[in-house]
Amino acid sequence: xxxxxxxxxxxxxxxxxxxxxxxxxxxxxxxxxxxxxxxxxxxxxxxxxxxxxxxxxxxxxxxxxxxxxxxxxxxxxxxxxxxxxxxxxxxxxxxxxxxxxxxxxxxxxxxxxxxxxxxxxxxxxxxxxxxxxxxxxxxxxxxxxxxxxxxxxxxxxxxxxxxxxxxxxxxxxxxxxxxxxxxxxxxxxxxxxxxxxxxxxxxxxxxxxxxxxxxxxxxxxxxxxxxxxxxxxxxxxxxxxxxxxxxxxxxxxxxxxxxxxxxxxxxxxxxxxxxxxxxxxxxxxxxxxxxxxxxxxxxxxxxxxxxxxxxxxxxxxxxxxxxxxxxxxxxxxxxxxxxxxxxxxxxxxxxxxxxxxxxxxxxxxxxxxxxxxxxxxxxxxxxxxxxxxxxxxxxxxxxxxxxxxxxx
Amino acid sequence: xxxxxxxxxxxxxxxxxxxxxxxxxxxxxxxxxxxxxxxxxxxxxxxxxxxxxxxxxxxxxxxxxxxxxxxxxxxxxxxxxxxxxxxxxxxxxxxxxxxxxxxxxxxxxxxxxxxxxxxxxxxxxxxxxxxxxxxxxxxxxxxxxxxxxxxxxxxxxxxxxxxxxxxxxxxxxxxxxxxxxxxxxxxxxxxxxxxxxxxxxxxxxxxxxxxxxxxxxxxxxxxxxxxxxxxxxxxxxxxxxxx
Numbered sequence: 169x170x171x172x173x174x175x176x177x178x179x180x181x182x183x184x185x186x187x188x189x190x191x192x193x194x195x196x197x198x199x200x201x202x203x204x205x206x207x208x209x210x211x212x213x214x215x216x217x218x219x220x221x222x223x224x225x226x227x228x229x230x231x232x233x234x235x236x237x238x239x240x241x242x243x244x245x246x247x248x249x250x251x252x253x254x255x256x257x258x259x260x261x262x263x264x265x266x267x268x269x270x271x272x273x274x275x276x277x278x279x280x281x282x283x284x285x286x287x288x289x290x291x292x293x294x295x296x297x298x299x300x301x302x303x304x305x306x307x308x309x310x311x312x313x314x315x316x317x318x319x320x321x322x323x324x325x326x327x328x329x330x331x332x333x334x335x336x337x338x339x340x341x342x343x344x345x346x347x348x349x350x351x352x353x354x355x356x357x358x359x360x361x362x363x364x365x366x367x368x369x370x371x372x373x374x375x376x377x378x379x380x381x382x383x384x385x386x387x388x389x390x391x392x393x394x395x396x397x398x399x400x401x402x403x404x405x406x407x408x409x410x411x412x413x414x415x416x417x418x419x420x421x422x423x424x425x426x427x428x429x430x431x432x433x434x435x436x437x438x439x440x441x442x443x444x445x446x447x448x449x450x451x452x453x454x455x456x457x458x459x460x461x462x463x464x465x466x467x468x469x470x471x472x473x474x475x476x477x478x479x480x481x482x483x484x485x486x487x488x489x490x491x492x493x494x495x496x497x498x499x500x501x502x503x504x505x506x507x508x509x510x511x512x513x514x515x516x517x518x519x520x521x522x523x524x525x526x527x528x529x530x531x532x533x534x535x536x537x538x539x540x541x542x543x544x545x546x547x548x549x550x551x552x553x554x555x556x557x558x559x560x561x562x563x564x565x566x567x568x569x570x571x572x573x574x575x576x
Numbered sequence: 577x578x579x580x581x582x583x584x585x586x587x588x589x590x591x592x593x594x595x596x597x598x599x600x601x602x603x604x605x606x607x608x609x610x611x612x613x614x615x616x617x618x619x620x621x622x623x624x625x626x627x628x629x630x631x632x633x634x635x636x637x638x639x640x641x642x643x644x645x646x647x648x649x650x651x652x653x654x655x656x657x658x659x660x661x662x663x664x665x666x667x668x669x670x671x672x673x674x675x676x677x678x679x680x681x682x683x684x685x686x687x688x689x690x691x692x693x694x695x696x697x698x699x700x701x702x703x704x705x706x707x708x709x710x711x712x713x714x715x716x717x718x719x720x721x722x723x724x725x726x727x728x729x730x731x732x733x734x735x736x737x738x739x740x741x742x743x744x745x746x747x748x749x750x751x752x753x754x755x756x757x758x759x760x761x762x763x764x765x766x767x768x769x770x771x772x773x774x775x776x777x778x779x780x781x782x783x784x785x786x787x788x789x790x791x792x793x794x795x796x797x798x799x800x801x802x803x804x805x806x807x808x809x810x811x812x813x814x815x816x817x818x819x
Contacts, residue, residue: 170678170682171689173682174675174677174678174682177677177678178677181676181677461673462673462675465669466675467658468632468634469686469690469734470658470659470660470661470662470663470665470690471658471662471690472654472655472658472659473658474655570629570634570635573629573634573669
């Protein structure tokens with residue numbers, strides 16, 4: 169207890185220096201909390217958008233469809249797949265989609281569609297990002313020859329809600345063409361507003377000559393259960409000519425980008441911690457050198473070298489703990505504030521819309537800080553503070569009393 | 577069987593100062609018996625502080641043997657030496673050398689805490705010794721809030737609180753005025769007489785020599801004389817004996 173008291177008071181002998189060190193470690197910790205929260209928040213946003221627009225938490229499609237998005241690579245009997253799966257667990261949604269390409273024409277122009285989707289209107293509405301991003305018109309209604317197009321496409325075609333457009337594309341067996349009425353115009357950002365369009369599934373199947381076939385069954389569920397769900401679906405559909413993919417396999421570019429982003433964040437953390445560690449080591453070393461005589465006296469009174477080592481380590485552990493408290497006091501409100509108001513992603517990219525796999529990330533990013541990440545970072549800061557003090561503590565332990573006592 | 581507290585045999589200590597070799601202690605044989613009140617004196621640079629450091633296990637001899645309470649200290653590890661210092665030896669330094677972040681009470685308590693003495697017993701013993709040195713009222717003060725004499729009395733209390741076999745005092749009066757120095761010496765003489773604590777001083781202060789019953793003079797690292805008196809100035813001698 170007396171040693172703890174001593175360690176605590178030693179910390180405050182040089183209040184200004186300890187204050188600066190606390191500020192350095194604490195603000196680094198706060199910064200790390202914010203950036204880790206921002207990274208986790210942006211990852212969640214990316215995953216969420218990409219899953220909603222391009223895949224699902226788990227998808228079922230023809231085995232080769234992942235390599236080549238051809239209409240011929242289809243799930244011919246989606247009803248058999250659903251029958252094999254049986255009743256969906258609570259909280260799950262499944263939607264069926266056809267992906268193809270086409271050309272959209274109006275009297276005033278034409279637009280290439282690189283992402284023409286025929287979708288299950290009822291279920292797609294529950295999970296897609298498009299319904300809430302319709303700026304004019306409304307979501308498609310079953311039985312009507314409606315089409316949803318992006319704002320850029322509407323501008324290029326000089327059409328608006330209620331106008332007619334002609335959709336040309338390659339069906340399963342022949343080139344097809346059909347007139348559609350623009351039911352709605354959406355703004356999801358980036359090139360998706362030019363190259364993405366949506367029609368109803370039944371209409372798409374008829375137009376493309378697909379029968380009941382589809383390109384993909386997309387399953388949505390609570391994300392934390394998605395890996396188990398992928399395993400379960402793989403097991404149930406093992407003998408059907410379909411592939412079951414978790415979103416990480418279905419969206420490899422996104423998965424890789426997230427991985428690169430994670431590694432970059434780790435390098436960033438490592439660099440920040442390295443700089444802070446050097447600062448702490450310097451502070452503790454200065455504190456030890458200043459107290460050489462005093463430490464020599466403690467040794468001459470009979471304090472063991474190991475106790476001297478513990479004294480210095482206790483001081484730096486206290487410094488680390490205090491820094492975590494200071495950092496949390498600054499960092500957590502910062503994360504909380506931005507988690508509430510969000511951050512415009514274009515502010516991070518200098519006004520550019522970030523796009524990936526045909527998805528534009530225009531929504532505000534809300535930093536997310538999980539307990540696990542916060543506690544891990546706190547642990548890292550404390551461990552780093554303690555590790556930085558090992559060498560100075562070792563030097564303190566090796567002080568020779570007879571030499572120390574000669575110092576003024 | 578009782579053995580000497582300190583036994584030095586042909587002790588040498590040589591230092592290198594640049595290219596120069598300095599013989600600080602040059603073949604000293606010395607025995608200190610329990611209960612002695614002895615001063616090692618000599619001019620500056622004569623080797624008295626080096627000798628005290630060797631006896632206090634703060635330094636090791638180049639040659640010869642140092643036995644403290646029967647133990648050959650040259651065979652002990654750093655931790656064992658620390659333990660020996662903790663349990664057998666008390667130190668009083670010229671510059672007081674109290675721990676600045678601790679109060680007078682805590683400075684004295686520190687030695688007992690290091691020994692693992694339970695808190696309740698520590699408190700009692702520390703209060704007793706602070707009372708004995710007349711500082712119980714100032715126990716909550718930190719060193720910077722005390723005078724030199726008060727700090728040195730705390731240092732003496734710290735040195736004797738764990739009932740060591742030997743207290744080594746290096747120029748304990750050097751930074752004190754004569755009145756405070758005399759009071760401090762009287763206090764140590766009382767502790768010596770009442771608690772049989774062995775005191776060994778390194779000094780060139782004539783007052784310390786007055787109080788000491790044995791005076792060992794060192795010149796150039798060697799003992800030049802070793803004189804014993806019947807009484808020191810601090811001994812309370814019955815009037816008829818003094819007459």
